[in-house]
Amino acid sequence: MKLLVCIKQVPDMESRFKPNGSGTWFEEADLAFRMNEYDEYAVEEAVRLREQLADSAELTVLSIGPDRVVEAIKKALAMGADKAVHVQDPNVADKDPWQIASIIAAHARDQGYDLIFTGMQSQDRGSAQVGVLVAEQLGHSCATTLIGFNYGDGVVTAKRELEGGIKGVVKLKLPALVTCQLGLNVPRYPTLPNIMKAKKKEIATIAVGDLLREEALVTTTSFHPPAKKGGGVVLEGEVGLLVDQVIGILKEKTAVLR
Amino acid sequence: MKTLLIAEYREGKLLDTTYELVGFAGQLGAESAMLLVGSDSQLPAYGGALYLADAAVCGEYNPDLHKKLILQAIENEKPDCIVFIHSSYGWDLAPRVAAALKCAQVSEVIAIDGGNFEVGCCNAKMRRSVKAASGRVVITIQAGAFPVVRQDSAPRVEKLTAAGAGGVEFVGYEPAEAKDVDLAKAEVIVTAGRGVGKKENVPVIQALAKALGGELGASRPVVDAGWVEHSHQVGTTGQTVSPKLYIACGVSGAIQHLAGMKKSDFILAINKDKDAPIGEVADVLVVADLMQFVPALTAKLQ
Numbered sequence: 001m002k003l004l005v006c007i008k009q010v011p012d013m014e015s016r017f018k019p020n021g022s023g024t025w026f027e028e029a030d031l032a033f034r035m036n037e038y039d040e041y042a043v044e045e046a047v048r049l050r051e052q053l054a055d056s057a058e059l060t061v062l063s064i065g066p067d068r069v070v071e072a073i074k075k076a077l078a079m080g081a082d083k084a085v086h087v088q089d090p091n092v093a094d095k096d097p098w099q100i101a102s103i104i105a106a107h108a109r110d111q112g113y114d115l116i117f118t119g120m121q122s123q124d125r126g127s128a129q130v131g132v133l134v135a136e137q138l139g140h141s142c143a144t145t146l147i148g149f150n151y152g153d154g155v156v157t158a159k160r161e162l163e164g165g166i167k168g169v170v171k172l173k174l175p176a177l178v179t180c181q182l183g184l185n186v187p188r189y190p191t192l193p194n195i196m197k198a199k200k201k202e203i204a205t206i207a208v209g210d211l212l213r214e215e216a217l218v219t220t221t222s223f224h225p226p227a228k229k230g231g232g233v234v235l236e237g238e239v240g241l242l243v244d245q246v247i248g249i250l251k252e253k254t255a256v257l258r
Numbered sequence: 259m260k261t262l263l264i265a266e267y268r269e270g271k272l273l274d275t276t277y278e279l280v281g282f283a284g285q286l287g288a289e290s291a292m293l294l295v296g297s298d299s300q301l302p303a304y305g306g307a308l309y310l311a312d313a314a315v316c317g318e319y320n321p322d323l324h325k326k327l328i329l330q331a332i333e334n335e336k337p338d339c340i341v342f343i344h345s346s347y348g349w350d351l352a353p354r355v356a357a358a359l360k361c362a363q364v365s366e367v368i369a370i371d372g373g374n375f376e377v378g379c380c381n382a383k384m385r386r387s388v389k390a391a392s393g394r395v396v397i398t399i400q401a402g403a404f405p406v407v408r409q410d411s412a413p414r415v416e417k418l419t420a421a422g423a424g425g426v427e428f429v430g431y432e433p434a435e436a437k438d439v440d441l442a443k444a445e446v447i448v449t450a451g452r453g454v455g456k457k458e459n460v461p462v463i464q465a466l467a468k469a470l471g472g473e474l475g476a477s478r479p480v481v482d483a484g485w486v487e488h489s490h491q492v493g494t495t496g497q498t499v500s501p502k503l504y505i506a507c508g509v510s511g512a513i514q515h516l517a518g519m520k521k522s523d524f525i526l527a528i529n530k531d532k533d534a535p536i537g538e539v540a541d542v543l544v545v546a547d548l549m550q551f552v553p554a555l556t557a558k559l560q
Contacts, residue, residue, distance in 0.1 A: 013381040013510070014531050026380070097353075097363065124380050127365040128349040129356070136357035141425025142321075144350040157429075162268070162346045165434030165488075165495050168319055171427040183482035215391070217362035221374055222387040225533075232537055236545045243554045246526065249542055254524045256446055256470060256503045257559075 003059040004113040005046040005081065006104055006134075007039040009072040010124040017225075024220040025093045026124075035072040038119025040187040042180040045149050046117040047080035047188075052151070058082050060111070064103055065092040070203065077198035078190030084201065089208035096216040097125075101133030106211040108138055113175065115156070120145050120179040131179035141172040144179040259288040262337040264328065266347050267296035267313055269431060274406065275343045276302055281405035282341055282397075285370055292413065293331045295324055301413055307335075308413035315419060319347070322424025325354045330418055332359070337394070344398035352398050362390035366513075368403045382513050382535040401494075402517055438489045439473060441497045446472025446505075449492055449519075450480050453508015453529060453548055457485040463507050466552050469559040470503070475519075477509045493518035508548050511536030528552065 011017070011031040020027040035043075043061065050059040061076040063069045064087040073084045087103055089095070095103075108116060118131035128144070135142030147167065148159025160168040161181050172178070190198070233249075235242055250257045263279035265272065272294070283290040291307040295316050301308065309331040316323050328351075332340065340355060342348030344366040356363035369376040374387040375397065441447055448467035450460055460480075467474045476486035478493055492499055494514040504522035509515060511527075511534055519525070520539045527540035528551055537543045544551060 011380070013383070016533060017380050017384050024386075026384070098356075126377075126379060126381075127363070128344075129353045129363055129365060132350065132353035133357050136354055142354075143426055145346055159432070160346060160350075161495060162431075163494055166269075167432040168346070169429040169432060170319070171429060172425060176425070182478060186484070217360075217390065217392050218364060218388055219391055220386050220388050223379070224385055224387075225383075226378075226385050226535075226538065232540050232543055234532065234537070234543045234545060236532075239546060239550045239554050242544055242546055242551060243558050246542065246544060246555060247558060250503070250524075250526070253541070254503050 005117040008036040009069040041184045042117040044187040078195045084203040096218040097129035102214040105137035116177040135177035261339045263292045265294035277406040280407040303408040305409040305411035326420040356396040361392040361394040363396040444473040446470045447475040448505040449475035451477040451509030452479040
């Protein structure tokens with residue numbers, strides 16, 4: 001059984017973001033990058049299935065982007081993926097979800113994966129489109145927002161997270177694609193021996209031009225901070241003074257402190 | 259400009275978020291029609307054309323079949339814009355429709371800005387203005403971002419149906435876990451967010467809650483990491499609360515969390531990141547290290 005997990009490398013979300021030269025995305029200099037959090041759950045679930053199926057399965061990890069994304073790929077390999085595909089694209093941030101999906105689908109169509117895992121969305125763009133679009137382009141069955149996953153006898157049983165804590169249980173026939181929600185599992189930390197082992201695993205590099213055949217359907221015209229709604233007071237300074245200030249405010253503004 | 263609004267229906271009930279779609283169409287200044295896979299015993303308070311399919315026949319969740327129904331309505335209505343709520347139903351179905359039409363999709367729209375749509379990015383810390391390059395566009399709107407509009411008149415119903423097996427078989431619903439804490443009744447909630455750093459620090463937050471006679475809340479990452487029980491989770495997939503005082507400790511302020519607590523009477527946020535989106539709803543944002551500030555505040559209150 002051929003398994004694929006798609007991952008994205010994103011900036012640490014606690015960073016300060018400022019617009020880049022074109023004003024349509026963030027300036028990358030000074031940012032620390034890491035694996036998209038949702039994708040960590042996707043990798044973990046894919047690795048668990050790979051372990052369940054033992055030698056009858058092979059797990060490939062794919063990421064699109066400049067050379068820095070190899071760091072995220074190496075983490076997925078150290079978590080237990082067998083091999084990797086790096087779609088080399090220095091301008092990945094200019095691609096829209098339709099184009100990203102078509103790049104993944106072009107690769108997957110060739111390889112005939114039975115089951116594809118993705119995060120339900122990225123932390124930076126957050127469109128929640130790419131996984132579903134890949135499935136649609138390939139004609140795979142698809143379920144989103146998984147907080148439960150089980151595979152047996154050619155059928156995926158998935159638990160989808162709905163609003164208010166309700167869950168929806170669905171069954172999918174292969175080939176299929178699932179998008180993973182936070183809390184699906186507990187992603188493992190790569191161990192040192194596995195990090196060493198991962199260094200020997202194959203990372204194939206493909207130029208994005210070899211896979212991309214589609215034009216963008218959406219363009220970004222501006223990237224900017226939210227308009228300040230005002231009202232809120234921001235307090236900074238020495239902790240002791242802050243505590244006194246806060247107690248003063250709570251006494252004045254709330255009925256909780258007397 | 260013409261829109262097709264995709265209503266939501268679950269466990270035999272029309273969902274109120276449906277009326278936010280009507281509010282969005284109003285802000286867009288667009289004509290609208292609506293599609294509902296639901297029941298003729300529960301028609302929306304909406305005066306336009308309603309394409310109605312029976313959920314007893316087409317399923318409440320059957321994305322391949324629902325996509326077929328939507329494509330039928332699009333064929334009739336020829337809308338410029340097909341609008342969903344950004345929900346477990348909408349974000350699941352919208353890309354399937356966009357792919358079938360090969361048209362642009364803009365996700366989780368929070369505002370209309372001329373011909374552009376405003377969306378959040380970078381965990382809601384930043385914004386993007388985006389424009390569809392295709393003539394037709396599929397939109398999902400953020401829950402709570404547009405006004406609720408109920409109309410007095412009844413819809414003109416046109417029945418739709420579709421058949422065939424899809425790739426996804428719906429088995430059933432599982433109810434939400436029973437709550438051992440009813441946060442909705444608490445006057446004070448002190449919430450631990452990811453910024454608490456580790457499970458061992460949770461008692462520090464709990465001590466502040468106790469000093470104020472309140473309950474401990476938790477954000478999603480803290481629950482996912484197993485630091486606090488799910489019954490304490492505040493937000494879209496947890497509990498919705500509006501206490502007299504809400505203290506958010508190291509909570510960044512993801513939209514799903516804000517949706518669950520922004521109606522609190524007074525919100526105090528403590529965060530080391532001055533730009534964290536929690537600052538947008540907080541009455542007071544204290545920029546400080548949690549593990550220094552919270553114990554000092556607790557000590558002073560005792």
